[in-house]
Amino acid sequence: MLEKSFDPKTAEPRLYATWESSGAFAPIADPAAEPFSIVIPPPNVTGSLHIGHALNNTLQDVLIRFERMRGKAALWLPGTDHAGIATQMVVERQLAAAGNQSRRDMGREDFIAKVWEWKAESGGTITNQLRRLGASCDWSRERFTLDEGLSAAVRKVFVTLHKQKLIYRDKRLVNWDPQFQSAISDIEVEQREVDGAYYHFAYPLEDGTGEIVVATTRPETMLGDTAVAVNGKDERYKHLIGRAVRLPIVGRPIPIIADDYADPEKGSGAVKITPAHDFNDYQVGKRNNLPLINIFDPQARINENAPKEYQGLDRFAARKKVVAEFEALGLLREIEKTRHAVPHGDRSGVVIEPYLTDQWYVDAKTLAGPAIAAVEEGRTLLEPKTWEKTYFEWMRNIEPWCISRQLWWGHRIPAWYGPDGKIFVEETEEEAKAAAREVYGHDEPLRQDEDVLDTWFSSGLWPFSTLGWPEETADLARFYPTNTLVTGFDIIFYWVARMMMMGIHFTGQVPFKRVFFNALVRDASGAKMSKSKGNVMDPLDLVDQYGADPLRFTLTAMSGQGRDIKLSTQRIEGYRNFGTKLWNAANFCQFNGCVRAEGFDPAAVSNPLNRWIVGETQKTAQVVTDSIAACGFDGAANALYRFIWNTYCDWYVELSKPLLKGEDAAAKAETQATAAWALDVILKLLHPIMPFLTEELWTQTADLGAPRAEGMLITASWPELPASLLDPKSEVEIGLIVAAITEGRSVRAELNVPGSARPPLLVLEATAAQRAILEANGPIVAQLLRASEVQIASSAPQGAIPFVVQGVTFALPVAEFIDLAVEKARLAKEIATHASDIAHVMKKLGNPAFVANAKEEVVEENRERLAESEAAKIKLEGALARLEAVV
RNA sequence: GGGCGGCUAGCUCAGCUGGUCAGAGCACCUGGUUUACACCCAGGGGGUCGGGGGUUCGAACCCCUCGCCGCCCA
Numbered sequence: 001m002l003e004k005s006f007d008p009k010t011a012e013p014r015l016y017a018t019w020e021s022s023g024a025f026a027p028i029a030d031p032a033a034e035p036f037s038i039v040i041p042p043p044n045v046t047g048s049l050h051i052g053h054a055l056n057n058t059l060q061d062v063l064i065r066f067e068r069m070r071g072k073a074a075l076w077l078p079g080t081d082h083a084g085i086a087t088q089m090v091v092e093r094q095l096a097a098a099g100n101q102s103r104r105d106m107g108r109e110d111f112i113a114k115v116w117e118w119k120a121e122s123g124g125t126i127t128n129q130l131r132r133l134g135a136s137c138d139w140s141r142e143r144f145t146l147d148e149g150l151s152a153a154v155r156k157v158f159v160t161l162h163k164q165k166l167i168y169r170d171k172r173l174v175n176w177d178p179q180f181q182s183a184i185s186d187i188e189v190e191q192r193e194v195d196g197a198y199y200h201f202a203y204p205l206e207d208g209t210g211e212i213v214v215a216t217t218r219p220e221t222m223l224g225d226t227a228v229a230v231n232g233k234d235e236r237y238k239h240l241i242g243r244a245v246r247l248p249i250v251g252r253p254i255p256i257i258a259d260d261y262a263d264p265e266k267g268s269g270a271v272k273i274t275p276a277h278d279f280n281d282y283q284v285g286k287r288n289n290l291p292l293i294n295i296f297d298p299q300a301r302i303n304e305n306a307p308k309e310y311q312g313l314d315r316f317a318a319r320k321k322v323v324a325e326f327e328a329l330g331l332l333r334e335i336e337k338t339r340h341a342v343p344h345g346d347r348s349g350v351v352i353e354p355y356l357t358d359q360w361y362v363d364a365k366t367l368a369g370p371a372i373a374a375v376e377e378g379r380t381l382l383e384p385k386t387w388e389k390t391y392f393e394w395m396r397n398i399e400p401w402c403i404s405r406q407l408w409w410g411h412r413i414p415a416w417y418g419p420d421g422k423i424f425v426e427e428t429e430e431e432a433k434a435a436a437r438e439v440y441g442h443d444e445p446l447r448q449d450e451d452v453l454d455t456w457f458s459s460g461l462w463p464f465s466t467l468g469w470p471e472e473t474a475d476l477a478r479f480y481p482t483n484t485l486v487t488g489f490d491i492i493f494y495w496v497a498r499m500m501m502m503g504i505h506f507t508g509q510v511p512f513k514r515v516f517f518n519a520l521v522r523d524a525s526g527a528k529m530s531k532s533k534g535n536v537m538d539p540l541d542l543v544d545q546y547g548a549d550p551l552r553f554t555l556t557a558m559s560g561q562g563r564d565i566k567l568s569t570q571r572i573e574g575y576r577n578f579g580t581k582l583w584n585a586a587n588f589c590q591f592n593g594c595v596r597a598e599g600f601d602p603a604a605v606s607n608p609l610n611r612w613i614v615g616e617t618q619k620t621a622q623v624v625t626d627s628i629a630a631c632g633f634d635g636a637a638n639a640l641y642r643f644i645w646n647t648y649c650d651w652y653v654e655l656s657k658p659l660l661k662g663e664d665a666a667a668k669a670e671t672q673a674t675a676a677w678a679l680d681v682i683l684k685l686l687h688p689i690m691p692f693l694t695e696e697l698w699t700q701t702a703d704l705g706a707p708r709a710e711g712m713l714i715t716a717s718w719p720e721l722p723a724s725l726l727d728p729k730s731e732v733e734i735g736l737i738v739a740a741i742t743e744g745r746s747v748r749a750e751l752n753v754p755g756s757a758r759p760p761l762l763v764l765e766a767t768a769a770q771r772a773i774l775e776a777n778g779p780i781v782a783q784l785l786r787a788s789e790v791q792i793a794s795s796a797p798q799g800a801i802p803f804v805v806q807g808v809t810f811a812l813p814v815a816e817f818i819d820l821a822v823e824k825a826r827l828a829k830e831i832a833t834h835a836s837d838i839a840h841v842m843k844k845l846g847n848p849a850f851v852a853n854a855k856e857e858v859v860e861e862n863r864e865r866l867a868e869s870e871a872a873k874i875k876l877e878g879a880l881a882r883l884e885a886v887v
Numbered sequence: 888g889g890g891c892g893g894c895u896a897g898c899u900c901a902g903c904u905g906g907u908c909a910g911a912g913c914a915c916c917u918g919g920u921u922u923a924c925a926c927c928c929a930g931g932g933g934g935u936c937g938g939g940g941g942u943u944c945g946a947a948c949c950c951c952u953c954g955c956c957g958c959c960c961a
Contacts, residue, residue, distance in 0.1 A: 004924095005924090005926075386891070390960090393959095393960080557901095557912095560901080570913055571900095571912075573913090573926075574912060574913065574926090575912095581923095581926080581927085583924085585924080586923085587923050588923035589923085590923090592923085634900095638911080642911085649923085746930065748929090752917090755929090783921080786921065837907095844906090844945075847944055847945085848944085849944035849945090850944040850945070852944075861906085862907095
């Protein structure tokens, strides 16, 4: 006997431990088995599981469990990311909170030791959370982006790309984050709309003959202005080109130049040019050979290139001071309030400054070519397909990727500098020294580059580095390219694009054959969940409350492609109930001796009910298989929900009761065996989505009846059921029974016939075949309709309530219970429904164009529908007439 | 400014290549001591599928346009 219901709290940890210790998570060794591999999007090592992870990993687990059951050598390779900025930030914050020294006071080595300490302390959190969710990752292969092997891969890639001139050092403007005091890449910058103002400043002409007005949203940058640009075609300013203005406050004369960048339509038509602090101005400066004057230090405080009284001032304080000074000088012409986009660091949240520094860049343009071709040629499929456009757009306009970060936590750049500044890029310090010796002819002290690499540099190598590259490992040979990457579309540029570029460049093959972009989970109002907004839902709380399976099922069912998911606990509760429903069905089976029969063959069952459920099971298996194979996870979940609850429980179990309790031993045995068989198939089909509950039921039914060929459900074989199991004849038969019961119930309810009433169900008009079906299934129809019996009759007694189903006229003699007025209303409503249906169909069929153009089967369908509706309407009208004659 | 996605019952959403496609779950209403299940069973009400136009014999589904909402890129 099963427990009252499934208890996830005790069962989940037990089941997970059993799976893991059995080795089921590792791919089977059989060399004949087709490989199927997924690499996990590595979560931040010190992070914790949020609901987006729960969705993403549930879908991966559904896929991997499915393919594992299909007999493939299924590998789900887990691991974590060192998450440079994010992790360093957390540790710095902890140090500050504990009143410790700052990172810089502490020194690089000690600080990094602290980060490793923190990693040791918290690094297991997220992987344990994945276990709670039921993720069947192969933990024996777990990797970390900063582990020895992956670090070696990073060095190898860096050095190789450098030798290929695809990594280079360059001095140019970067997006500078003054809080981290580091460069960040373009995509780490987010534009935020903020309130600001255009400050209109007058710059006096040097010769005192007038002024020129420029506008800026960043007044402090004027300290670094080296020109004023006007459009060469702008008549207003033509005469000023080549002359100069004297820059207020600074006192420096700067030229008035002609450049198309100045738009005569915008503002005054003249723009101030600060080549060192604006991307557009930088280009103008290059074109016109303007000097670059850097006015900021790394924290974006004003430096020594500005007048004394500004030096050391924060950029925003300097802004105020500049405006005030212009006002005092009588040169402030206007302050125009505006809302405009301002670049912010996505991690730090502070305003980003364009800043002139030396950084390392990847020539992304060159690497992007083959990555674009791979998707164009379908070697990698992006699903949903709509993401291809986004991918192409980005890749075709890709900019050099700035990969150096002025941080400490990460892969230190394998570049060494000689005393004369000469750079030696090698995988090890020894090799760098050797290279230096070649150049200098003797040993010179070398200094390693202080910077580390962008976190995404190492994650870009993830699909092959985790499999052992650059070593030619067995795993790499067997599991690369990986089959499917499941990830959020928010990291299509950060991660997917980079993996495509690096994967193809270093292995000659795409890193994955298919990318499935899952939806993003949002809060109830549709906003992206984020820690800073405080609207995150903790999936572990939900697992605690409902169990992992209901959460998994909810996320799977709501994972419709390309949509946002708004999670509600009501939904989870509903799927918890669904699990309990299945549990109870299993309990029913057990209670009624539904156990596996030796050598059971679903194709050989004879009873129509059993033949029917076998066919329905086949259909469901087909839908579930096709759906999961195509990443249509919600389709699989919904098909299972409907089949298990509405087909198996509501109808099969109910209709099987007379057989299970009846005298016919053969029919009973067949039904018991069929019910048990169908339950086993259900457990298999549901297992990828609800692994815990299904495995538990599988275990608990292991001893019932004939022994199973397979051990644990996690490694059991996926149901492959042939379409020959479908049986149209039994479908018609059970269909009629179900329809008769449903309609009969509806009539009873609408007429308020008391539940205790047991009238016979009269079958008045029916074909011989229909009559045979109804006679054969009399007891069960009667039972489910709460009728005394099913009677074939030639006429109905006075006051019997008629209803028509599939052309069969039934009647329930319940005259004594009913209100004539209610019945008349009911009949009138039914008749009206048929009438509108008839009108609708007749209009169609009356249209010659429809009959001529529509597919024959569609026309035929409509003809049948018309005939059926007309017949039913006539019968019901007759009944109504008789009723009115009585009154 | 460009691009993408969404707008279907009170709520959250299904509706694939146009023809039972107007659906599900929750919520709501009515009834239920039908021995698997109240985390249940039976029945019911409720939507001119964002607005307008078009293509078609036929459109929630295709095209155009407008309107909101969200996201991405400038």
